[in-house]
Amino acid sequence: MKISLLLTLILLPVGMVYSQKPNQENTVTSRSYDHLIPSNPQQIRTSPAAKNIILLIGDGMGLSQISSAFYFKESLPHFARFNNIGLMKTSSTVRITDSAAGATAFSAGKKTYNGAIGVDSDTVSISTIVEILSNEKWKTGVISTSSITHATPACFYAHVKSRGMEEEIAAQLSNSEIDFIAGGGLGFFDDSTRSDGKDYLQTLKNNGFTLQTEQLSATVDPNKKYAYLLASEHLPPVIEGRGDFLPQATKLALNYLSTGSENFFLMAEGSMIDWGGHGNNADFLVSEMIDFDEAIGIALDFAEKDGNTLVIVTADHETGGFTLAAGENYNEIKTTFSTGSHSTTLIPVAAYGPGSELFRGIYENTEIFHKMMQAVSITAK
Numbered sequence: 001m002k003i004s005l006l007l008t009l010i011l012l013p014v015g016m017v018y019s020q021k022p023n024q025e026n027t028v029t030s031r032s033y034d035h036l037i038p039s040n041p042q043q044i045r046t047s048p049a050a051k052n053i054i055l056l057i058g059d060g061m062g063l064s065q066i067s068s069a070f071y072f073k074e075s076l077p078h079f080a081r082f083n084n085i086g087l088m089k090t091s092s093t094v095r096i097t098d099s100a101a102g103a104t105a106f107s108a109g110k111k112t113y114n115g116a117i118g119v120d121s122d123t124v125s126i127s128t129i130v131e132i133l134s135n136e137k138w139k140t141g142v143i144s145t146s147s148i149t150h151a152t153p154a155c156f157y158a159h160v161k162s163r164g165m166e167e168e169i170a171a172q173l174s175n176s177e178i179d180f181i182a183g184g185g186l187g188f189f190d191d192s193t194r195s196d197g198k199d200y201l202q203t204l205k206n207n208g209f210t211l212q213t214e215q216l217s218a219t220v221d222p223n224k225k226y227a228y229l230l231a232s233e234h235l236p237p238v239i240e241g242r243g244d245f246l247p248q249a250t251k252l253a254l255n256y257l258s259t260g261s262e263n264f265f266l267m268a269e270g271s272m273i274d275w276g277g278h279g280n281n282a283d284f285l286v287s288e289m290i291d292f293d294e295a296i297g298i299a300l301d302f303a304e305k306d307g308n309t310l311v312i313v314t315a316d317h318e319t320g321g322f323t324l325a326a327g328e329n330y331n332e333i334k335t336t337f338s339t340g341s342h343s344t345t346l347i348p349v350a351a352y353g354p355g356s357e358l359f360r361g362i363y364e365n366t367e368i369f370h371k372m373m374q375a376v377s378i379t380a381k
């Protein structure tokens with residue numbers, strides 16, 4: 001190991017000479033520094049155990065996306081309220097992750113292949129945080145602006161080989177221990193649109209869910225379970241009239257989950273920051289980013305009052321190679337993109353509340369799972 005490192009150092013100047021040759025493709029073969037980042041930095045928790053966790057995932061949200069809220073939101077972004085900030089490496093079993101492998105890292109603590117939903121690299125199901133905490137009698141909720149069966153939310157309750165298996169994901173959700181869901185995806189449950197003609201809306205009802213397909217309700221009964229499926233597939237983007245669904249669903253979920261004495265876990269995803277990146281559409285991206293920031297504000301308001309709630313905000317990966325570059329002059333910001341795909345830039349992690357000190361430092365995406373477990377003092381079985 002030491003010898004190879006030494007060799008690398010000796011050979012480095014030679015490599016640099018070669019790299020000065022014209023490089024038409026303008027790509028570099030990166031050197032791996034993975035071994036330099038400890039897989040588990042073993043942070044010590046200095047605060048009491050968290051009673052509740054709110055995990056907010058901004059799909060495709062890198063540092064430039066977060067920065068855009070500081071330049072384009074009319075008020076100070078809620079991101080400014082965090083003191084504990086870390087950076088996370090997002091690779092899956094390959095260098096650049098998709099949302100499925102990224103969310104499986106968060107929900108189950110294992111690196112897996114792109115497309116995997118709650119399964120490891122041998123397609124074996126792995127327990128998710130929602131399942132582990134449900135076994136401990138925690139209440140749980142999952143919210144997304146896309147279909148609730150889409151990759152990121154699915155990884156918290158389902159186990160399938162491929163993210164495209166959304167009908168099977170819907171079937172698994174109907175029979176899961178989750179207490180509150182809000183998002184799109186009605187068509188994957190409905191017998192008139194499913195390829196097998198099975199009625200999983202009825203299964204949801206049979207399993208105690210109050211089903212709403214029109215809008216969020218004004219009040220919730222803590223003794224019931226709720227399924228808000230408000231679009232056949234995805235909800236519309238903010239620029240096409242979604243309104244304040246994400247912050248309002250977050251507020252409603254927190255009202256519901258915090259009534260009673262049980263601990264709770266809530267995951268809410270701003271799914272479409274990623275889509276603005278894929279489409280290289282800055283207006284789309286920034287409007288989704290600002291909407292997500294409003295949901296962060298709701299979570300932080302709750303956590304500040306409650307005092308026992310850990311809030312974590314992060315992303316599965318960056319999308320678009322988004323940049324806030326100088327425009328015509330240095331007083332003008334020009335939004336640019338370097339790709340229509342994902343990038344592998346390190347991703348910020350912001351944390352607030354008991355256990356938030358664990359999220360400082362630089363670590364792998366799988367550590368999000370382990371740090372959440374450490375924050376609530378539960379050992380994954």
Ligand SMILES: [Zn+2]
Pocket residue numbers: 060099274275278319342
């Ligand atoms: Zn994406």
